[in-house]
Amino acid sequence: MSDSSQRPLLEVRDLRVEFPTRRGTLVAVDTISFDIHEGEVLGVVGESGAGKSLTGSAVIGLLEPPGRIAGGEIRLNGRRIDNLAYREMRRVRGREIGMVFQDPLTSLNPLYTVGRQLVETIQTHTDLSEEQARKRAIDLLAEVGIPAPERRVDQYPHQFSGGMRQRVVIALALCVNPKLVIADEPTTALDVSIQAQIIKLLKKLCSEHGAAVMLITHDMGVIAETADRVAVMYAGRIAEVGPVKDVVQNAKHPYTHGLMGSIPMIGHDTEKLTQIEGSMPRLTEIPSGCAFNPRCPHAFDRCRVERPELLRVEQSRVACWLFDQGARRAAE
């Protein structure tokens, strides 16, 4: 898919996000690395608390204190952005990285018209005049599928339905053509009937605007339909990352396997519907070795002691010792 000779749009290396608490430091995102290439859709899945949203917030520099980046680096187009001064980071936000939040009902300021919020964002990042910005705002509203945009532009958020508001939020995220859009559970708060529309719209617009997407969700169905590649997160770590087809149809990590078991696939020769015993550990109680080992049906001694690195398996990279042996055996 992506040329390895080409530098990725976003490079995350050994990112650590910590929360200092009085009972010691909680490591919410534990030394993770991944790339996003230009125009690519990377799905990030995991249960709530797996650290996927925090990863998104860390990339755009909006971790809420006391959470902080404690290690690693984040590069956008080769430029380090995790240590930028507030002023410089502000120019990255919106201009180079757009963001779509979960709840469209609370993402928009209720006291300003939709148009005003679009215009102020456009004018913050461009030299367009008020009129030009307004014209662009109307075009954007039309583009995200809002009927009668000339009229709607002067309306307030509460005059839009949930789905329509999320369209406005998408317009806001894309209004100055960022290279990357981070969409954090963009459909979770919406009616089931319009979730698919919004996802489809997001994907279409991002590809038209040439933006890569980091799609954070717990919904494997959405990932399967939308993403080019998938990163599966568990307890603050990446369990498996690879092309969507491999991860969904040929999951390697036992956790991913279990996760896939929880969505029945139509037309796929179904194995038994598996379910993972137990639940994800709390941040205070992450076991040593592989975080998944207490729940893993295949766990052996090494899993309890040594944390697995991401190992290359076919097109994917998997953090599981099962594949270390496999790789060695193949080499012999």
Added chain:
Amino acid sequence: MFAFIIQRLFQAVLVMLVVAFVSFALFQFVGDPVNNMVGQDATEAQREALRERLGLNDPVPLQFLNFVTNAAQFEFGLSYRLGIPVEEIVAQRLPATIELVLVSAVIALLVGVPMGVYTGLNRHSPLSKVFLTVSLIGISLPTFLIGILLILVFGVWLAWLPTFGRSGTVDLGWWETSFLTVQGWRSLILPGITLALFQLTLIMRLVRAEMLEVLRTDYIKFARARGLSNRAINFGHALKNTLVPVITIIGLQIGSLLAFSIITETVFAWPGMGLLIIQAIQFADIPVMSSYLVLIALFFVLINLIVDLLYYVVDPRLRIERGGAH
């Protein structure tokens, strides 16, 4: 919106009726008004005549109706203590209180709101910590003690400012004002500050709390994610959203100023409504008490109505007729 205003008006009338009933009941329960109006040696016939003339022999609902009619024209009869019509006393006292409250409200708002915004935006700055600590002492300092301290320092020790009464007023015929002479302003300074101080600290703390609340919302986070400047976020988005609850607070605080003026006026012997009501309570001067009840209820009802109306100006969710999806 129209329905909302009608509903509020209806509620206001209801509150006024309840208050009127309480004041009416006061007259019913406390002694015999006739005794208070005629001499000891009045004959039974004279008393009966007066009773008839005052309508005291009418059925109670009719008496209440009369009371409400009179109250609406602000007629409460003669003060038991002073023997002159209540409306005259009130007309004489009201300007003093209103001017005092006005000065205090301006001080409290002009200082309290900016301090609240500052401490809300700069949570961890040393100056914010100073403001907060001072404000905690401020809300623990009762108004009368503030007054006493100011009198001690500026009146007794430094002897800079008058500490007693209201001097230098100019009579405009229907309104006696302190605003036109230096002496008038000087005598307003200490009571004005005394009354303002408590409200000032309260306004500051409430504005700060609202500011912090708004800064935690999703749309502020989203505004940051859009790369807006701090200025635009703080003063464009956050401040305007803070305004809605702050209007309520300010409305309530102006009501409080009216209540706390009772204390300030007692400390400074300021000849306003507050001093009047305290004396009325001590002497069980029912006509003055009931007129005060009605008047203060009217003020509160009006303030609340104005607050409700101001909401419409600020918040489009209320202003606009339900259009599109809700």
Added chain:
Amino acid sequence: MAEMAREPVDPHAPPQLTFGRKLADGWNRFLDSDVFYSFKRSPLIIGAFVVTVILLLGAFLAPWVAPHDTMDLASLNLMDAFRPPVWEAGGDARFLLGTDDQGRDVLSGIMFGMQASLIIGFASVVLAAAFGTVLGLFSGYVGGRVDSVIMRIADIQLTFPAILIALLVDGIVGSVLPRQTAEELTYPVLIVAIASSLWVNFARTVRGSTLVEKSREYVQAAKVIGIHPVLIMVRHVLPNVMGPVLVIATLSLALAILTEATLSFLGVGIPSSEPSLGTLIRIGQEYLFSGEWWMTIFPGVALVVLVLAVNLLGDWLRDALNPKLR
């Protein structure tokens, strides 16, 4: 009996054991809790706690620990009147903080006065909490029209400042009762007046919690198995609202003490003949201009320190019990 004793399991022993362990567990959990942790970490709060305890002890042990019995008129000597504090010229070692116009020891006066202020404060908070909790439970449980009427009244009352409500209730009740009875009932009337200005916050909090619990399955289930749902709810709602009610009670105590002091200062609360912080300040104020500042400033300082300490504890408790704010 012997057979009973030989029974392998004494029905009483194990529960006692678990009770003891429960107590120990509870204590350990408390020591380990966020509340205690935030207590340990804040010297200010520890200070406030210590000051509160000292003041409480000083006030309630006044008959034994106060240097003089200010209630004992025989011990007064007018020769001792108007003595300044020890460190001023003319001070007397017997009267640490000086004496008042009757030769009463100011320090002892403060201790006895604070006792009165605290009793009234505690009593009115307990009354308000009890009334508010019951009304909140009732309102939330019954729901519908009754609920909306009660809550509407609460809303309207909230727009009036507590001090005004207390003043008017006190004034009205005082006027309605015959003079003799009113004087005998000074304390109860004052307590009721202050409580009537404080109940709303309790009622609103308890109602909110009741509404949440009402919809829970176990309440529905209780109906099915024939236990009166009110009983079940009381058992479940009360533990849930303990925290918030404690916070409101603490902050209300500060407000109640202030209100009592203010009313007594205004001369409508406790009569001047009896000591309370408010009456001491009121009496002292008359001597401010002649230079005997200690008669009013020391009771004033005592009042502020007490209220400030209680307010600090209340503020801290609110933050400690509400992790969202941290």
